[in-house]
Amino acid sequence: MKRVIRLAVVDPNDVTRAQLKNLLLGVDTVWLEAECSRYEFFMDVAMQTQPDIALVTLDSNQAAALDTIAKLRQQVPACSVLAVSSSQEGSLILQAMRNGAQEFLSIPLSLEDFMMALERVRHSGQSGSDEDEVRDSQVITVAGVNGGVGSTCVAVNLACVLAHNPKNSVALIDLDLALGDADVWLDIIPDYTIQDVAENISRIDYSLLKRSLTKHDSGLFLLPRPVNLDNTFHLGAEELRRVVALLKATFTHLIIDVSKSYNNMEMAAIGMSNHVMLVTQMDLPCLRNVVRLIQYFDTLESIGDKLQVVLNRFGLSDNQISYNKALDTIGREVFWKIPNDYATMVESRNNGVPLIMQAPKAKLTRSYVEMAEKISEGEVSTEKESSGGKKTVFRFLSRNK
Missing domain, CATH: 3.40.50.2300 (Response regulator)
Known part of the structure; x- marks a missing residue:
């Protein structure tokens, strides 16, 4: 690669x-x-x-x-x-x-x-x-199909799990320019934002972009959305491509958290991605939007094959649409099911500490670790316990036990 x-x-x-x-x-x-x-x-x-x-x-x-x-x-x-x-x-x-x-x-x-x-x-x-020469830089765009489905939660925790592996270097871009809150999930007060990068795009280089990122304790680097709502600020598709190209030269994984607008900038991010994760929950409005988005992306060259449907808060309640019915509605296989664990997630969010650091042994965290392994095609190592033959949390989590 x-x-x-x-x-x-x-x-x-x-x-x-x-x-x-x-x-x-x-x-x-x-x-x-x-x-x-x-x-x-x-x-x-x-x-x-x-x-x-x-x-x-x-x-x-x-x-x-x-x-x-x-x-x-x-x-x-x-x-x-x-x-x-x-x-x-x-x-x-x-x-x-x-x-x-x-x-x-x-x-x-x-x-x-x-x-x-x-x-x-x-x-x-x-x-x-x-x-x-062996390792490629993977770009993963995380997109919600509706408000409140947990797409930022998925983007932040997936990024932190990938960054926790010392073999990886990971950056997260918050492209929800109006209401993005990746910095809140990580309890970060950044010195620079994506607005600073865009305003210096004509002279941006390797070192300037690296200084614009804020490093989290998990090892993740964050490029957050602007601090203030500013209608005069604009980030074009070509400017985003320059930023992504430079980050790809620096990091093994780049996670992009987009809003629900699917504008030209966000479609440019999707076009540059290796994986496009559509985050949904199992209710009728969400599944309806999944179908609409899949139908739209299938009309665009080289995007439909990148789509990976992620069910968040799977098993939320008995009142949800059944899994088989959801599959029939979507018309394709689900890439991943993230289990519902509201208490653990709320504690992580309110503390501004990602799951990999807040609750490394939780079932919810293990789900993110396994998803990261699948995305990275084996780059995140696993091991089995010597007794009983049961799988443990992955090797790079062992220092947290």
Whole structure:
């Protein structure tokens, strides 16, 4: 599986640099970390940003460009170098390779040639660590089908369970810009919000975005909704895509908690996701909305297959619609059933402490842990008790016992 690659470009030619940027923006596995218009300044940029790949154009000044490639290989050895030129002279190609370039590509650069070069660099083991090459960043959007179904509860507790595993790094974005309350669930008073990020989107980089996140004791990083209701604040779909792309380059899991509006921004989040969890309860209005949303998403390319229906507060009362009737109404299998445990959930919410820390042994918490394991396809380890053969809470919970 592929991770997002951070790439830096140096090209003194404004026209070709713009063409390269436009090509890169169409590749969701690549994050344009930095661009530079002067060869003599690029080493400072590379030392500061530590990109996975440097793309160096040669045409403006071949001697300076070749010198830059040599310095990159010496001073930033973890960075792979792609040389790009309109010239195909054998002596130039040979010198670029001798100076440390892994690939030599032609201008105008085609998307196919660029993607093939990326694959070759990946397989050479010179771009990023082996672990990064194996692990993909998963984007999970959690969406409620109605108010009060517990979608934020699911998003927060799933994120905290994933973050509790030391192998994972997890970020949560609260995209309910008006009434989101993920910060309340985590008892966090943030210094920065998504509004600060959006207002600096033109100059956002790796370090600035990381500083905008608030870290919770569970290990989760939160990017909360704006502090105040502000009708002038707007976060567009393209701005969100930039934020998500950068977070994917940093975290193994990204959880996005959306509102019930399903606007362009939230649909962009859904489109970028590996999993779209529709959270519902087993009453008629909720199930009706599940059907409506499934019918709508099935008309959109590549979204219908991502949908995963999650029944929250399963077993709430005998007055609920039966499970078999709910399945008939929905018309597809349910991905997960979260058991009803109102007392445990209310205590966790009112204390601002996630279930994994508040009640690690509760049946409700175990359900979230098992759901996280299923989503992560075995990344969250399990183990069996040595006596009796019964399954225990997962290995990474053992320190809480």
